[in-house]
Amino acid sequence: MQAISSSHVYPKLFVLIVLLLCALSWTGSVDFIATGYLNDSIVDAGLAFGSARLMNAGVSVLQSTTLSIQFFGGTSISIGEVLDPLNDMVEDFSTVMKYAIGSLLVQKVMLEIVRTSFFNIVLTLSGGVVIGTVLYGAARYQLIAFKTFITFVALRYLVVLMALLSGMFGQIFLDEYIKKDLQALEMAQSNITELDPQPVIPENLRLELEADIQSRGAEKKILAQEIAELETLSQEKAQTLEKYTSEYEEYPLSQRYNLLSMSEEVKEAAAQKEMAETEYKIVVQQLAAAELRQSKLDAEISTLERQLSGESSGFFEDVGSAVSSASKKLIQLKNKFSYESLKGTIGNATDSMFNAIVSFVMRSILFPLLFLYLVTKLFRMIWNIDLVKRMQQTKGRTTSPEYNY
Missing domain, CATH: 1.10.287 (Helix Hairpins)
Known part of the structure; x- marks a missing residue:
């Protein structure tokens, strides 16, 4: 990267750009929009995580029963066998939601850091140094000053840009699906905790x-x-x-x-x-x-x-509690309808969780990874240092025998 001098650039235009970047950093006008997007994403992820935990509690209650469902023909199936796949899916979904919430909180913390007065002061000072080297022709210090200023500008606006792009992408493409998925999750959680199907009696x-x-x-x-x-x-x-x-x-x-x-x-x-x-x-x-x-x-x-x-005594009834042959037939019919309802609820809940996982991964995980990728590439371009290789070399040195005391 060549040094910046007054003979190669327009000093007034360059100074104006630097001043605008510093002033925009102090106003924080775009920060509020990015913060709003992050807050909305955190609320959505928290609602999804809460629904998953409530669903897990409802599944645990149903699994705690040792009742086997007996159908016409003598076949039977345990409730635990039906609910095990859903329980595993809920656990996996909760884990993904934890990572999503953690990623969103990290983004919010990073955004709060670059919004602080201290960071703005450092950015402004580095901008002032760059302006000084350009106006006074200090070519010897122009390159390092320019690299330092660009680094702070990149940190300042890439974090905001990441939050804005993530929020805009989510608002345009994902919000509608996320709302539907959250409603479906809430409905599935309610259905599991309050399952009470009643068949039409022949x-x-x-x-x-x-x-x-x-x-x-x-x-x-x-x-x-x-x-x-x-x-x-x-x-x-x-x-x-x-x-x-x-x-x-x-x-x-x-x-x-x-x-x-x-x-x-x-x-x-x-x-x-x-x-x-x-x-x-x-x-x-x-x-x-x-x-x-x-x-x-x-x-x-x-x-x-x-x-x-049609009054219910629970989601499933034990056939052994029947008081007559007709009562036994009705219990078997109710259990069959309950089982079909449970299967439908499990299917809807699983689909909703899969869709929500995709949406939240794209919004809260892929964009931060893209941000890290851009930061490493920009750092290498500005300072000619490969952060990934440097970290690997540092790790190799710290784990070598000569560094083990």
Whole structure:
């Protein structure tokens, strides 16, 4: 690079360009636009990362269940088997989002650094030195001053240019897709955490459920009458037991507990008391069994009514909890619809994550890599130094035996 002298360039035009670059750096007019683009990108990446973590939490909750889905024909599949691929995809997506957020934060920090007063002062001083060497013909110092000024200008505006190009490219080509992907991710996350599909009950199955409810209702009425009769009978048996117990206890203790001198009257009273006690216990047991059956019928009727009305007891239901053959068929039908819904949700979530990965990689990773590439090339062009080779040489020297103490 040749030295800059007044005989080869127009000094006034050169001074004007330097002053404009310095003034533009101090005004920071383009910095606000670049900062806005970065902030929007960080918000989008944060929303995507948050949706992924919520989705991961929902998947973990579903995977914590050990339920196997049983379909018509006896085939079954574990929920964990269905959700494992999605869980792996969510983990990979979260990792990419971490890198994307980190890259965007680094860009923002770099932008804040080149916006500082200190950097602007250094840039202005280097510009003043260049102007001085041009105006006063200090050709000996022109080259180094020009290289220094160009280096600071490149650092100052390449960072801003990178953010602007990334933001403009995203706004023109990616923002629409990113918004759709974020909406799809939010919907997929909501679907996973609140999965509650309800199939349309076929008419024949509905009739079977209604018949089950009616039969249990009829049995419950008969059982209620039986319970009432058993309650009346138990009261009678209790009174009979109390009567024979009182008659037996009227005899002296010496006659009741002395088997050798026990009279026939005492023996007959003891037998009557024992028989009354046995009959009372039998009636009490029959009453308890009838009441237990009544409670079971109430629970079965409640379950059938819930299934008939479409109320959900969870994403998947265990076929073993069915209370009738019709109930079992409905649970299998619901599980089939739930499985199909889950598959659709997984497919939509996977597609959305793939699309979001591509968009965020292009916006927040490829542009910074392009920036680093341009910086290394510009540095080599200005200073005739290959930063990559110099770093490799430095690394080789630091790891050689003579540098290991």
